[in-house]
Amino acid sequence: MGATDYVLEMNGISKSFPGVKALDDVTVKIRPGSVHALMGENGAGKSTLMKCLFGIYVPDGGEILLDGKPVSFAGSRQAIDAGISMIHQELLPIPFRPAMENLWLGRFPVRKFGPLSFVDHKKMLADTQKVFKDLNMEIDPKTWARNLSVSKLQSLEIAKAVSMNARVIIMDEPTSSLTGNEVELLFRIIRDLRAKGVSIIYISHKMEEILEISDEVSIMRDGRLVGTHAAEDLTTEMIISKMVGRDLTNRFPPRSNKPGEVVFSVENLCSAETKSFKDVSFELHKGEILGIGGLVGAKRTELVESLFGLRQIESGSVKLNGKAVFVSSSSAAIALKMALLTEERRVTGIIPMLSVLDNTILANIRHYIGKLGLINDKKCLADVEKSIASLRVKTPSARTRIKDLSGGNQQKVLIARWLLTEPEILILDEPTRGIDVGAKYEIYTIIAELAAQGKSIIMISSEMPELLGMSDRIMVMCEGRLTGILDGKTASQEEIMRLATQFM
Amino acid sequence: MAEKKATAPDPQSAALARRKAIKDFSIQYAIYIVFFVLVVGITIKAPAFLSIQNLRNILSMSATRIIIAMGVGGILITGGTDLSAGRQVGLAAVVSSSLLQFATYARRMYPQLSDLPIWLPILIAVVLCALVGLLNGLIVAYLKVPPFIATLGSMVAVYGMTSIYFDRPPYGAQPIGGLRKDFTTLGSGYIGFDGSYSIPYIVIIALVVALLVWVLHNKTRFGKNLYAIGGNVEAAKVSGVPVQKTLLIVYMIAGACYGLAGTLEAARTGGATNNYGNGYELDAIAACVVGGVSTSGGIGTVPGMLIGVIIFSIINYGLTFINMNPYWQQIIKGAIIIAAVAVDIRKYLSKR
Numbered sequence: 001m002g003a004t005d006y007v008l009e010m011n012g013i014s015k016s017f018p019g020v021k022a023l024d025d026v027t028v029k030i031r032p033g034s035v036h037a038l039m040g041e042n043g044a045g046k047s048t049l050m051k052c053l054f055g056i057y058v059p060d061g062g063e064i065l066l067d068g069k070p071v072s073f074a075g076s077r078q079a080i081d082a083g084i085s086m087i088h089q090e091l092l093p094i095p096f097r098p099a100m101e102n103l104w105l106g107r108f109p110v111r112k113f114g115p116l117s118f119v120d121h122k123k124m125l126a127d128t129q130k131v132f133k134d135l136n137m138e139i140d141p142k143t144w145a146r147n148l149s150v151s152k153l154q155s156l157e158i159a160k161a162v163s164m165n166a167r168v169i170i171m172d173e174p175t176s177s178l179t180g181n182e183v184e185l186l187f188r189i190i191r192d193l194r195a196k197g198v199s200i201i202y203i204s205h206k207m208e209e210i211l212e213i214s215d216e217v218s219i220m221r222d223g224r225l226v227g228t229h230a231a232e233d234l235t236t237e238m239i240i241s242k243m244v245g246r247d248l249t250n251r252f253p254p255r256s257n258k259p260g261e262v263v264f265s266v267e268n269l270c271s272a273e274t275k276s277f278k279d280v281s282f283e284l285h286k287g288e289i290l291g292i293g294g295l296v297g298a299k300r301t302e303l304v305e306s307l308f309g310l311r312q313i314e315s316g317s318v319k320l321n322g323k324a325v326f327v328s329s330s331s332a333a334i335a336l337k338m339a340l341l342t343e344e345r346r347v348t349g350i351i352p353m354l355s356v357l358d359n360t361i362l363a364n365i366r367h368y369i370g371k372l373g374l375i376n377d378k379k380c381l382a383d384v385e386k387s388i389a390s391l392r393v394k395t396p397s398a399r400t401r402i403k404d405l406s407g408g409n410q411q412k413v414l415i416a417r418w419l420l421t422e423p424e425i426l427i428l429d430e431p432t433r434g435i436d437v438g439a440k441y442e443i444y445t446i447i448a449e450l451a452a453q454g455k456s457i458i459m460i461s462s463e464m465p466e467l468l469g470m471s472d473r474i475m476v477m478c479e480g481r482l483t484g485i486l487d488g489k490t491a492s493q494e495e496i497m498r499l500a501t502q503f504m
Numbered sequence: 505m506a507e508k509k510a511t512a513p514d515p516q517s518a519a520l521a522r523r524k525a526i527k528d529f530s531i532q533y534a535i536y537i538v539f540f541v542l543v544v545g546i547t548i549k550a551p552a553f554l555s556i557q558n559l560r561n562i563l564s565m566s567a568t569r570i571i572i573a574m575g576v577g578g579i580l581i582t583g584g585t586d587l588s589a590g591r592q593v594g595l596a597a598v599v600s601s602s603l604l605q606f607a608t609y610a611r612r613m614y615p616q617l618s619d620l621p622i623w624l625p626i627l628i629a630v631v632l633c634a635l636v637g638l639l640n641g642l643i644v645a646y647l648k649v650p651p652f653i654a655t656l657g658s659m660v661a662v663y664g665m666t667s668i669y670f671d672r673p674p675y676g677a678q679p680i681g682g683l684r685k686d687f688t689t690l691g692s693g694y695i696g697f698d699g700s701y702s703i704p705y706i707v708i709i710a711l712v713v714a715l716l717v718w719v720l721h722n723k724t725r726f727g728k729n730l731y732a733i734g735g736n737v738e739a740a741k742v743s744g745v746p747v748q749k750t751l752l753i754v755y756m757i758a759g760a761c762y763g764l765a766g767t768l769e770a771a772r773t774g775g776a777t778n779n780y781g782n783g784y785e786l787d788a789i790a791a792c793v794v795g796g797v798s799t800s801g802g803i804g805t806v807p808g809m810l811i812g813v814i815i816f817s818i819i820n821y822g823l824t825f826i827n828m829n830p831y832w833q834q835i836i837k838g839a840i841i842i843a844a845v846a847v848d849i850r851k852y853l854s855k856r
Contacts, residue, residue, distance in 0.1 A: 310742065331744035340742060348742050351735035353802045353852065362732055363743035365725045374723040417743065 006065075007032040007199050008084070008168050013052055013062035022048045023059070026225045028218050030168060033197040035190060037210045037231070040220035041243055042296060042462040046203050049220070050086065050170060054079045085161035086170040091153045095146035100128040102145045103160050131159050135189060151182035158189060162198070169193065170201040175209060176297050177275075187213055205295045206504040207236040219243055240501075244464060244493035252469035253444050257451035259288035259472050264425055264456060266307070269316030276302045277480040280316070284425065284458060289451050291471030291488065292460045294500045299480040300460045301343050304427045308333045308340040320425075334363060339418035343429040343460070345407065349414045352403035356395050359402045359413055360384045364420040387416035391446060408439025415446060426450065427458045432466065444470060464493045479503045534847040535796060535808070538840065539815055546822040553825055556701060566817040567706035568593075568765040568772065570810060572788040573795075574717040575761030577809045578754045580792055581721075583734045583801025584644060584651035586755070588659040589762050589788055592636055593781025595666045596629035596766025601680045601687075601776040602669075603628065609682030611675050622686050630763035636662055637759020641752035659785070663778070670778040681775045691771025706768050713761065718806040720757075730754060734801030790837075791816050794844040803852070815840070 008030040015023040023045050030036050038046050052059040055073035063070050066082060073079040076086065093102045101108075101124075109124050110117040128141040137155045139148065148156065154174060161169050175183045190200055190213060204210055210217060211231055218228040219242045226242045264284040271277050277299040284290050292300045305311045307318065309327040318325055320336055327333045333340070342348040351359055361368060361380050368383075370376040384398045393412045395405055402410055411431065418426060428447065432440045447470060451457055461467045467474050471488040476499035483499040530537060546553050572589055579586045602613040603625035636658060643654040671677040689705075696702025721727035729750045732740040741747055762781075770776040789799075795812025797804030819840065823833045 308742075329744075330742055331746065334744040342739075342742055348736075348738045351732050351739050351802065353735050354731055358728060358731065362728070362740070362745070365728050369725060373725075374719070375725065375728070377723075 006030060007067060009065040009068075010049065010053060011063050011065065013049060013064075014060045015048055015052055015057055016060055020223075022223050023052065024223045025062070026220065026223070027062075028225065028228065030199045030201060031216070032167070032199055033194050034215040035194055035200045035202055035213055037202045037204065037214035037217040038220065039204070039210065039217060039239060039243060041464060044220040044243070045223040046220055047172070048223075050172070050201075050203075053084070053170075054086065080161075080164055080166070083165055083167040084170070085164060085166040085168070086172065087154060087157045087161065087174060089173045089176060091150070091157060093145035093148075093153055093156070096144055098142045099139055099145055099148065099156055100124050100141035102156060103128055103131070103141075103163065127163075131163050135159055135162060135192065137189070149182075150177045151179075151185065154178075154186065155189065158193075162193070166198065168199045168201065170203070172203045173205070173296070174202070175204065175206065183209070205501065207239055207501060208504060210239070211236070236501075240494055240497045244497055251441065251444075251465065253441065253448050255289070255448045255451065255470075257287045257289065257448065257454075257472070260286035260454075262286075263321055265319045267317045267319075269303070269306070269318065270314045271299070271302060271306055271480075272312035272314040273302065275480070276311075277306075277477070280477075280482050282475055282482065282485065284456050285472075286456055287451055287454045288472045289447065289457045289459055289470055289488075291467040291474040292458065292477060293464070293467045293474050293496050294462070294477040296462065297479070298477040298500065300477055301429055302480075303477070304340060304429055304458065304460060305342075308338060308427065310340075334421055334423075337422065337424040339363075339421055339423035339426045341411075341414055341418060341426070341428045341431055343433065345410060345414065345434070350402050350410050353401060355399045356388070356393070356402050356405070356413055357381065357384045357398040360387060360398075360416050360420065363417050367420075383420060384416070387419065391416050391419075392442060406439070408435040408442070411435055411439070411443060412446070415443075419450075423455065425456045425458070427460075429460045430462065431459060432461075432463070464496060467496065468493065476500050531847060531850045535794065535811055535815070535844060538794075538844060539811065539818075542815065542818055542822065546818075546826055549826045553822060558821070558825070560702070560704070562814065562817045562821050563707045564704040564772075565821060566813050567704065567710040568769045569784070569788060569791065569813045569817070570710040571713050571761050571765040571768070572784055573791050573809045573813050574713055574806070575758030575765075576785065576788045577792045577797055577804055577806070578717065578721065578730060579651070579758050580789065580797045580799055581730050581734045581801060581804045582751060582754055583737070583799075584751070584755075585655065585789065585799065586640065586758055587652065587655040587785050588636065588640060588662055589758070589785035590781040590783055591659050591662040591666065591785075592633045592759060592762035593766035593769060593784050594776075594778060595636070595662055595669075595781075596633050596763040597770035597776035597780040598666050598670050598680060598778060599632060600625045600629040600767040601683055601770040604684045604687040605680065605682045606684045611678065611682070613675075613680060619684070622684070622690070626764070626767050629767045630760050633759040633763030633766070634756050635759070637756040637762075638752065640759070641755030644755065645748040645751040667778045677778070679775050679777045680770075683771070683774055687771050688774050689771075691768055691773070706772060709764075709768065713764070714806055714810055717761075721806060726750060726753060731802055734798075734803070736802070787816065788813075790841050794841060796848050798849075798852070 006029045010026065010028045013023050013026045026045065026049055040046050048057065051057045053064060054076045055078065064072060071082060073082065104124055109120040109127065111120040125141055132139055137159060139152055139156060145153065158169065174186060178186060193200060202210070202214055211234065214231045216228055217231050217234055219226040219239065221243060262283045263286045267281045269280045280303060294300050302311060306313050307327065309329045309332050318327065325336060327336065357380060361384065365375065368375050368380050381398060388395060388398060391412045393416065394409050402413055405413065431447065432443050435443065447457060447459065459470060468488065468491060473485055474488055474491050474496065475485040476483050476496055478500050483502045486495060572593065576586050576589050603620060605612045607619060640655055640658050643649050644651050691706060694702040694704045721730065729740065729745045732745050733747055733750060737747060766781060769780060791812035792804065792809050793799060794815055795808035797809060819833065819837055823836065
């Protein structure tokens with residue numbers, strides 16, 4: 001029965017991490033030669049499900065059937081050999097090698113001369129041309145990968161999957177950095193593949209696209225499957241309500257902050273980068289928590305990094321306490337009593353090999369310089385230990401290397417780093433990303449306390465409940481533009497989602 | 505079984521724990537163990553090795569190398585490297601000795617030159633190398649040329665400059681000799697009673713430089729910034745660390761160190777040629793690395809660098825002392841560089 005109806009079945013998959021049930025009895029079945037969309041908010045469990053499929057995570061329960069036969073892959077290599085390939089959101093080609101070498105990487109055709117084997121460039125070129133021709137792709141096999149557009153690179157990845165006889169191709173947010181024409185091209189390729197009997201699992205947030213390209217839609221929420229429906233039975237409104245239909249439990253601390261006068265205002269700010277944010281205007285009040293919502297790719301991080309002097313601004317004005325300011329660098333921002341807790345803790349936050357102490361004082365070393373320009377170690381240690389105590393950082397000592405702490409505690413150290421600079425405006429970019437539930441609550445408590453002390457807070461979050469549970473006001477962005485500012489008390493998840501997908 | 509476990513640790517897991525403790529200890533102190541084994545090995549072969557005289561010789565051999573290592577060590581901590589160190593040593597040696605030849609010496613480079621106060625030529629050499637370092641820093645920090653390439657270029661160019669200065673009429677490419685007594689005393693003189701129970705001036709100078717660099721790395725904002733840049737340059741930028749300025753300064757300080765080392769090397773050996781210092785950069789980098797400095801940045805201490813230099817001096821001096829074939833010495837040196845890093849890196853690999 002199963003062998004004829006479905007090419008791939010994921011039956012009752014469950015997966016728990018300490019403190020979170022990431023997947024709870026999720027069943028998704030893929031028909032041959034169909035496009036199956038997988039939808040859900042950030043954190044709904046889509047990528048965890050894919051990682052279980054590829055054997056990157058071992059599911060706690062459930063089974064995966066390929067052609068009706070149970071399989072379990074010990075890594076993406078085995079999945080690819082079995083005919084399941086994934087096109088990732090971030091493409092990582094080898095930049096200074098030709099397209100064809102990227103295509104056949106790891107399986108170059110060879111010609112043998114006795115005991116020696118040489119790469120057969122002629123055959124590689126012919127094979128490449130054949131694959132591109134079959135898929136109607138126009139790529140010069142000899143162009144360096146770095147000279148290919150994102151769209152072409154994606155085509156190259158798809159060609160690679162096809163050349164490996166993939167029968168199921170997973171595409172993770174494939175259109176996130178494509179232009180309108182490129183999306184059309186991708187859809188043409190997808191339709192061709194479907195006609196050839198290849199199945200596509202299409203992961204995306206974009207309603208219109210999903211309704212246009214897919215045959216079936218599975219919607220996930222909080223690690224569970226809400227349902228699988230034929231695409232023609234769905235509307236955008238129905239998808240939104242299924243994606244967010246959840247009530248907020250008591251996951252947030254009470255807040256006693258009282259927003260006061262305007263301390264920070266931004267007018268018509270435009271990024272100097274192409275395809276970034278445009279014409280953003282908003283005000284931030286003293287003691288306020290202003291949430292910024294939106295989907296991945298809404299350019300929220302780019303906005304706050306520009307406010308902090310890490311990216312270039314083309315036009316627009318920024319006022320601090322009524323005075324126009326120009327923030328040219330992060331040190332200028334720090335001097336203006338601003339702080340930025342960045343999104344990628346490991347990439348732009350911690351310095352892994354340094355101690356908790358050195359990580360904490362990093363943004364504020366100037367205040368510890370005593371006689372002869374030497375650092376006052378005692379004062380550093382005293383302040384750091386005070387921070388450790390007040391933020392309840394769990395660490396063996398201030399001298400422990402920060403890399404040995406848990407994610408939640410690393411995040412607290414980074415918050416401590418910024419609090420030592422005594423900021424008036426704190427910008428928090430996804431402050432609870434990758435942190436377990438218990439530590440999240442502690443971070444929320446810290447944020448609420450800071451606001452109650454009169455600090456003004458901008459908090460980017462991709463988690464709807466977090467935005468609604470923590471913000472006084474919520475501004476929503478979509479594709480680099482501000483689509484609305486809502487009152488935190490009365491906003492609904494549906495409203496936010498609508499604004500976040502306004503231009504999609 | 506289960507009850508037994510609850511009351512006393514079973515022998516097997518205790519043995520495992522002990523083995524793990526020994527392993528952790530040997531990884532943590534690998535450098536010191538190598539040091540110890542080396543000294544014990546040489547002493548067994550030649551018991552006379554353990555003497556004040558030999559210790560003194562090893563220290564005075566190490567002195568200029570310590571100063572060079574202090575310079576390049578700071579750069580390694582930022583995740584950079586400096587291949588021009590050795591050639592800068594040569595530049596400083598040639599320039600300082602050309603200005604410190606005694607008045608009656610027949611082949612003076614500057615026959616008309618009156619006796620300069622000794623500090624002036626030294627200062628000139630130090631400033632000259634600091635300028636070369638500044639140039640390295642500018643190329644790395646502002647032109648974004650990878651440090652390996654930037655300093656490879658300056659290594660070649662500085663040798664050219666030194667040679668032009670060195671090889672010219674009337675005497676051409678002749679070693680610069682006839683150095684003033686006060687200058688050579690700086691290189692070979694000592695404080696104390698006689699030859700063996702005394703401390704050479706250059707050892708004192710090297711230790712003072714090491715102390716200053718230790719203070720710089722551990723007690724100043726500049727030092728904290730060095731480690732932050734080497735540890736995670738993106739995070740450092742976000743936190744307002746002046747990355748470019750810090751890089752500029754670290755290359756400059758390194759240059760000044762090479763300048764001082766080159767001057768002392770000329771004073772110690774009583775002369776200079778344009779080939780002085782050739783290859784010293786690799787010795788210094790190897791010593792730092794053996795002393796636990798990571799070439800990928802962010803890790804390294806001044807005591808580690810000191811130990812690294814001294815280990816190399818012991819290899820050079822000790823193995824010669826027991827009459828080991830010099831080619832075998834090279835093989836042992838190479839093996840120690842690789843082995844030290846292979847063990848040391850275990851400290852930082854994530855435990856999985």
